[in-house]
Amino acid sequence: TLWYVMRCTGLIAIAEPGFKEFSTTSDDGSVLYINNVKIVDNDGNHSTQTKFGGVALNKGFHAFRLDYMQATGMQSLIVRMDDEIIPANLLYR
16 A cells, blocks of 8 residues: 655746646646646546646746645556646746
8 A cells, every 4th residue: 555645836937828728647636736726626536537627827937736645556647738748847946
């Protein structure tokens, strides 16, 4: 049995303003917040699944928080913006 939780916080850089679609694919729970607003709620003890959410963002830096919980079984976590894995160079601590 493997149980742990993880919280990642920082900033995400947005180069082009507009509506951004985010998703998390996880086994087990994941929740994504942008500017302290819950955007993707993929929480709970479940097998791998994907949930989506979106928000309009201005150009610049925005608060980013990702919570992840791993319970039993497989473990996976993928975070995307506009159907692309978020590149590390857009995330700041």
